[in-house]
Amino acid sequence: MELTAVLQAYPKEQTYLLEILLKYQASKPTHHLEEDELTAIADHLGLPASHVFSVVSFYSFFSMTPRGRYILQFCRDVPCHISDTFSVRETLETLLGIKTGETTEDGVFTLEYSSCLGACDLAPVLRVNDTLYHHLTVDKIKAILAEIRSGSDA
Amino acid sequence: MLEHKLITKHIGNIDPLSIDDYVGVGGYAMFKKALGMTRLDIHDAFEASKLRGRGGAGFPVAIKLMAMAKETRKPKYVICNADEGEPGNFKDRYLMENNPHQIIEGMLIAAYATGSSHGYLYIRGEYAQSMATMQQAIEAARQAGYLGSNILNSRFDFDLEIRSGAGSYVCGEEFALLESIEGKAGRTRVKPPFPTAKGLFNQPTLINNVETLATFPVIIAMGGEAYAKIGTPTSTGTKLISLSGNVRKKGVYEVPFGVSMRKIIEELGGGVGAGRKIQMIQLGGACGPIIPEYMLDMVIDFERFEEFESKTGAGAIIVIDDRHDMFAILEQVSEFFTHESCGKCTPCREGNVHMRNVLRRFVNKTATEQDLLMLENQARVIHQTSLCGLGQTAPTAIISTLHYFRFDYLNRIEDSMQEVA
Ligand SMILES: Cc1cc2nc3c(=O)[nH]c(=O)nc-3n(C[C@H](O)[C@H](O)[C@H](O)COP(=O)(O)O)c2cc1C
Ligand code: SF4
Ligand code: FES
Numbered sequence: 001m002e003l004t005a006v007l008q009a010y011p012k013e014q015t016y017l018l019e020i021l022l023k024y025q026a027s028k029p030t031h032h033l034e035e036d037e038l039t040a041i042a043d044h045l046g047l048p049a050s051h052v053f054s055v056v057s058f059y060s061f062f063s064m065t066p067r068g069r070y071i072l073q074f075c076r077d078v079p080c081h082i083s084d085t086f087s088v089r090e091t092l093e094t095l096l097g098i099k100t101g102e103t104t105e106d107g108v109f110t111l112e113y114s115s116c117l118g119a120c121d122l123a124p125v126l127r128v129n130d131t132l133y134h135h136l137t138v139d140k141i142k143a144i145l146a147e148i149r150s151g152s153d154a
Numbered sequence: 155m156l157e158h159k160l161i162t163k164h165i166g167n168i169d170p171l172s173i174d175d176y177v178g179v180g181g182y183a184m185f186k187k188a189l190g191m192t193r194l195d196i197h198d199a200f201e202a203s204k205l206r207g208r209g210g211a212g213f214p215v216a217i218k219l220m221a222m223a224k225e226t227r228k229p230k231y232v233i234c235n236a237d238e239g240e241p242g243n244f245k246d247r248y249l250m251e252n253n254p255h256q257i258i259e260g261m262l263i264a265a266y267a268t269g270s271s272h273g274y275l276y277i278r279g280e281y282a283q284s285m286a287t288m289q290q291a292i293e294a295a296r297q298a299g300y301l302g303s304n305i306l307n308s309r310f311d312f313d314l315e316i317r318s319g320a321g322s323y324v325c326g327e328e329f330a331l332l333e334s335i336e337g338k339a340g341r342t343r344v345k346p347p348f349p350t351a352k353g354l355f356n357q358p359t360l361i362n363n364v365e366t367l368a369t370f371p372v373i374i375a376m377g378g379e380a381y382a383k384i385g386t387p388t389s390t391g392t393k394l395i396s397l398s399g400n401v402r403k404k405g406v407y408e409v410p411f412g413v414s415m416r417k418i419i420e421e422l423g424g425g426v427g428a429g430r431k432i433q434m435i436q437l438g439g440a441c442g443p444i445i446p447e448y449m450l451d452m453v454i455d456f457e458r459f460e461e462f463e464s465k466t467g468a469g470a471i472i473v474i475d476d477r478h479d480m481f482a483i484l485e486q487v488s489e490f491f492t493h494e495s496c497g498k499c500t501p502c503r504e505g506n507v508h509m510r511n512v513l514r515r516f517v518n519k520t521a522t523e524q525d526l527l528m529l530e531n532q533a534r535v536i537h538q539t540s541l542c543g544l545g546q547t548a549p550t551a552i553i554s555t556l557h558y559f560r561f562d563y564l565n566r567i568e569d570s571m572q573e574v575a
Contacts, residue, residue: 015355017337018320022279051338058339058496059320061279077241078436079398079472081486115323115490116241116440117280120396120472121404130282 001027003037007044014045017055021062030066031110060115068103068110070148072096073127076113079120084136088124089113091141108149156421158384158410160392161368165252170287173294176255182300184371185262189308191374193223196267202378204390209235209326209363210438210468211543212456218360221350222268225358230270232261233335233354233361236277236284237319237326240439241490242470245394246364248406250277250284253368254291258314260367262300263374265312268360273314276331279321289316323494324544328361330496341498342542363468365394385411389456393469397423400430400475409454416450419473426475434480434559436472440490441547443554444480480562481516484551488513491548502545505536509552516563519570526563530556 006024010016020041025033033056042049056062074080074088093099096109103110119125122134126144133144159165168175176182188196201216222230234257238246249257261273275292277285292314295301303311322340324330330340332354353359369391373381382390389411395418398404402424409418415435419425426432432447445452452458456467474483488510497503512529515521533549533556540546556563 014337015335018334019318022318022320045337055337055339058341059322061320076486077440077490078474078483078486079242081483082399082472082474082478114280114321115239115494116243118238118244118247118278120242120244120398121406123398123404127280132283 003040007041012045014047017041017045017047017052018059020045021052021056025062029069030107031068031071032063032066034064066103066107068108070108070128071110071112073112073114073117075115075117075119075123075125075127077116077120079116080123080125083123086138088126088136088141091138092126095142095145109145156413156417157408158392159408160372160384161249161256161365162253162394162406162408164256165248168253170252170254171290171294173255173291173298176253177298180375181255181371182259182298184374185259185266185300186306188263188266188374189306189310193267193269196263196374197223199373199378200267203373203381204378204388205366205369205373205381206389206456207363208365208369208393208468210240210441212460212467215362215366218350218362219264219267221348222270222358222360225351227358228269229272229357230268231354231357231359232265232268232270232273233331233359234261234273234275234364234367235326235328235331235361236275236281236288236364237323237331238281238364238468239278239319239323239326239494240441240468240470242398242436242439242472243396243468244398245396245406245469247281247284248394249364249368250281251287254288255295256368256371257288257364258291258295258300260370261314262305262312263370264360264362264367266310268358270360271311271313273312274335274354275314275316276319276325276335277316278319278326280319285316285318292316322496323490324496324542327542327544330542331361332359339496341496344541386453386455389454393454395422395454396468396470397473398470399435399473400426400432400477401473402427411455412453414451414453415471418454418471419450423473426473430475430477432473433476433478434474436474436483436487436551437470438467439470439472440487441543441550442467442470444474444483444551444558445554446558449558479517480555480559481513481566484555485510485513485517487551488548491544495544495548499539499541499545501536502540502542502548505532505540505545506548508532509536509549513552515570516566519566519573521563521567521570523567526567 042052205215206212325340329343334340349359492506
């Protein structure tokens, strides 16, 4: 989506800053925000650019480096940690050939840690963009990755 | 029966997205009833109910409503806190995704009682499904004339919008939440003034948790006195428990206050897996104490939670069986707070990193007696000198284990010495 289209969808008020940033970032295949975009958003809302930068750096959802089309977020908080018998993190790192925090070379996946996803009754869980996968097993993780790969190649 | 379904009564019997279903089971009738009551009558009902906030701090609802009523400045706001970031808690998600209209009805009653014209539902960014469900419900309520101007020809106006969090646990803290809605980084404010006096955009603001607001229609329906008869004399009504960890039937259960944790874990949760034993539980979430198995007969009650200086008892019970190393769990808890600290004050920003590093030495069996002393010191300082509830409760799990599991610390130090030798 064009930035101007996103800006026009909201009233020109500071209170919509997070909504604008979230909406725009989600619309980009790289799931990241660039400096000139932040400046444009700041200008539009009549805010100092430094304010927008500080907001972006505060919230963990925002990134200023390009990420994959699919962001894989695994949870490692206590309820998931004690229900994880095989290490979700190691399984994902091995299958993807990257470390947590990195993006695969083809730009398809970024692997991240997330704080508790509020789905501890379904542990262990993984969030892929806006979709939640639960009761993970090694096979289930393989199937999730395969499904995304086959869909994203098309 | 252990469960007592008051606010979850309709869950499972209605289609969450159908406003007709909700109206069919008596939905929005409590709001209509409230419209026929005076504001004073509504306050009296809440006072008699002795309802306390369900988001963790347990603050009496009637006091906040009264403070709001006294404010003459307009506009006034009602905010529903649906940030639910505390590890181990998922009951607000359960309510939003299974009965969204009851939350809207609760907000309507709150708005009418306080003379508020605008509401916000602040939902954590991770809850995409909850946001979609709530958005559809809000639109249906607007269509049906429950939101907007001159609602049901009562000359009462109220509308409501959703705001998304962006991955920050501290934004559940009420002042950080206000900052976030205002389009800023979620760093807390120094209080007082409290939100009821100076809240969103510096206007009078009522902030309550999802579960608290979902209870509003129930109290209007049954009356404050009848509600206060449920539970214990000081902790009235029911509580949603998020049960997770090493237990057979994880999930959300609604029980009256005064039920023991053992009953919840064994009768509702089906106990731990075959051949396993409960080692400990963590109560309330990452910010809560870790207590040994022999204390499970303790009952769910605000006073009991306060004995642990654990104010954030939002009702999580995390069951930990005997397969797990306590120090690995503590390290995970500490990792969480290190990650989520907003960095505004030094004890929390720096202290959590230090505590995590010390805990790592206990995990790796390289800890010394000096480490134990240091950990005790740091935990106390962070607890006492942090600015907001995040820093104040970050060391709770450590402090509680230093008390109940001191031998484990000493044994680990001994193990460490043997490893070196
Ligand atoms: C670090 C921190 C995080 C919090 N997170 C939440 C939360 O996610 N949801 C919530 O309702 N209250 C949370 N609270 C408590 C709120 O500050 C506030 O007390 C609550 O929203 C008031 O509503 P209640 O009286 O209905 O419980 C948090 C507090 C702290 C210190
Ligand atoms: S205690 Fe922690 S989260 Fe709270 S204001 Fe201080 S640094 Fe921020
Ligand atoms: S701990 Fe993983 S979803 Fe809550």
